Amino acid sequence: MLTDYAERMWRGEIGMDGLLVDGAIWGTAHELTDDVAVVAGFSNVIAFRTGEGLLLFDTGIEFAATVTHQAVRRWCADPVRYAIYSHGHVDHVGGMAPFDAEPGPSPVVIAHEAVPRRFDRYVRTGGYNELINRRQFGVPELRWPREYRYPDRTVRDESTVELGGLTFNLRHARGETDDHLWAHVPELDMVLTGDLFIWNAPNCGNPQKAQRYPAEWAAALRAMAELEARFLVPSHGPPIVGADRVREALTTTAEYLESLLDQTLELMNSGARLDEIIHTVTVPPHLAEKPYLRPAYDEPEFIVRNIWRLYGGWWDGAPASLKPPPASREAAVLAELCGGAQALADRASRALAEDEPRIAARLAELAVLAAPSDEDIRTTHRTVFAALAEAATSTMARGIYRDAT
Secondary structure (H helix, E strand, O other), rough: HHHHHHHHHOOOOOOOHHOOOOOOOOOOOEEOOOOOOEOOOOOOOOEEEEOOOEEEEEEHHHHHHHHHHHHHHHHHOEEEEEEEEOOOEEEEHOOHHHHHHHOOOOEEEEEOOOOHHHHHHHHOOOOHHHHHHHHOOOOOOOOOOOOOOOOOOOOOOEEEEEEEEEEEEEEEEEOOOOOOOOEEHHHOEEEEEEEOOOOOOOOOOOOOOOOOHHHHHHHHHHHOOOOOOEEEEEEOOOOOEEEEEEEEEEHHHHHHHHHHHHHHHHHHHHHOOOHHHHOOOOOOOOHHHOOOOOHHHHHHHHHHHOOOHHHHHHOOOOHHHHHOOOHHHHHHHHHHHHOOOHHHHHEEEEEHHHHHHHHHHHHHHHHHHHHOHHHHHHHHHHHHHHHHHHHHOHHHHHHHHHHHO
């Protein structure tokens, strides 16, 4: 069933967002081969059965831990010997508790050496992460974990895990995170990409999250492509089967990142400001049309901003933005110049009607800052951002706009 779903996604008939809500797919162990199963969900758990026990690549999110555990156990009752975290994001490291609670020795958890530092940071910034993830995913009751299952063994650059005749060659790559591992299983002709491939445009620009690394990400994808694997098994979305498709998915995703990076750096080197760059850089049409590179989670514009931050710092190049006034004071002065906050709100409504959503958003925000207690202006503000949320293509933009309503 999962490979049939993958075929429909490859043809562009359905998107990644469909996988996340399909009840027939979620929480079931789908056999990819006789001894490999994918438990699909918000994030996947990939289980390998060997003569010496099970190995799990990623462990899923905490709220699905029981469902994931039951799915694995319906498929195989053998003890789990190893669990590998592809990286330290909470949707990949939250499923260990039911396996640790089983009789016998606990599984050995393996992760990159930066994962413990990530967990420490998450503990210190739990409130912030709770707020931004509630906003991003539109889940007001979301609770951010305060406790984590730390790894027993860590990897710096490369390592190998051998179990029951299978070899898991682990390699570090900075990409969506600084602590990412991907794996090659040569006996199965398989690459495990973690979040380096997600059936959407790469998550390389999230406006609310830490730095991402497009050049090293693209290099990792090209290194995977050189292996000519027959199976690509990501941690989000279904597997890709067939060496030609695997190579195409990896190399075109690398090209996507490389194109945005090259265009941005060329403009930076010419002295362009960030404002010019984000409105100039585009995804080449032959990449934009790929069904697995849709901007349904992240967006190219956000990736460009992240590239600027990585190579150029936080200042956008405009002298007035170096030390801006308080936003409320700026709004009050502009409202005074144009005849009051209501004039700003009225012009925001007009901009929305004239299909200038960015102008509408800016003016509506200024209006509500200038007159925060005016209910009519707040209504205009909610209307503008509700319209932007409705039109947004990406989860990230939609979440931020909805939060403003």
